[in-house]
Amino acid sequence: MTKTQWVIFDMDNTLINTEPLYVNASNQFAKLMEEYGRCDREEVKRVQNKIDAELFTQFGYSTDRFAESFERTVREMLSIGIYRSNDNFRELHREELIKLARKIAMSVFDQKSIEYSYSADVVRKIAEAGYKVAVITAGERWVQIKRFDDLTIRNLFHDCWVVLRKDERVFSDFCIKHDVDILNSWMIGDSLKSDIIPASNIGLNAIHLQTSNWESRDGKLKVPPGVPSVQDLSKVPSLILGIKHA
Numbered sequence: 001m002t003k004t005q006w007v008i009f010d011m012d013n014t015l016i017n018t019e020p021l022y023v024n025a026s027n028q029f030a031k032l033m034e035e036y037g038r039c040d041r042e043e044v045k046r047v048q049n050k051i052d053a054e055l056f057t058q059f060g061y062s063t064d065r066f067a068e069s070f071e072r073t074v075r076e077m078l079s080i081g082i083y084r085s086n087d088n089f090r091e092l093h094r095e096e097l098i099k100l101a102r103k104i105a106m107s108v109f110d111q112k113s114i115e116y117s118y119s120a121d122v123v124r125k126i127a128e129a130g131y132k133v134a135v136i137t138a139g140e141r142w143v144q145i146k147r148f149d150d151l152t153i154r155n156l157f158h159d160c161w162v163v164l165r166k167d168e169r170v171f172s173d174f175c176i177k178h179d180v181d182i183l184n185s186w187m188i189g190d191s192l193k194s195d196i197i198p199a200s201n202i203g204l205n206a207i208h209l210q211t212s213n214w215e216s217r218d219g220k221l222k223v224p225p226g227v228p229s230v231q232d233l234s235k236v237p238s239l240i241l242g243i244k245h246a
């Protein structure tokens with residue numbers, strides 16, 4: 001059987017921009033806390049961000065992590081003595097405040113994410129050049145399937161894997177399943193830890209996208225040697241197709 005050439009895309013912050021959904025929810029939550037307890041919005045966001053990052057090891061990409069980070073922020077802010085400043089909230093019980101906070105967090109997963117303006121064009125170009133295209137995304141199944149189904153170019157994809165965590169095993173299994181020509185196939189994503197390093201370790205070519213996420217702010221991981229790092233997906237076709245036609 002002939003091996004096939006693939007381009008595998010990460011989804012969140014690669015094909016779609018999910019960041020604004022989380023930022024909006026954090027802002028809404030910070031506003032609620034400010035109205036409730038006369039606390040500083042920026043401080044609420046700082047505490048929530050810190051807790052969210054800490055919870056990542058335990059919860060991974062689950063929807064529960066984000067909601068949990070809101071709940072723990074409420075508890076922490078209340079424990080350091082913020083007080084009710086607004087009559088509207090005088091009767092609001094702590095547990096109700098937590099419920100409201102969790103509801104704001106969960107709203108992120110019901111909303112349609114924003115596809116980058118260039119995503120459809122990039123995927124189409126690559127598919128037309130003869131590559132099979134796929135998505136491998138980490139997260140909770142119902143959320144990721146919904147986001148995948150919302151893609152305008154959904155029908156171009158040959159496969160979509162939703163996994164709890166992306167590691168070498170996942171990329172390796174994908175390549176075995178589809179008899180992938182590893183040396184002539186690519187992984188495109190914004191996460192060094194979940195996309196670039198594991199894919200690169202099993203021999204796939206990789207292109208790193210410099211989307212802002214916790215990891216890029218953290219700065220501990222480095223782009224592997226020989227892996228191009230570009231601003232966004234729109235720069236990808238010339239890199240891949242340039243090499244293919246060279």
Ligand SMILES: [Mg+2]
Binds near residue numbers: 011
């Ligand atoms: Mg991503």
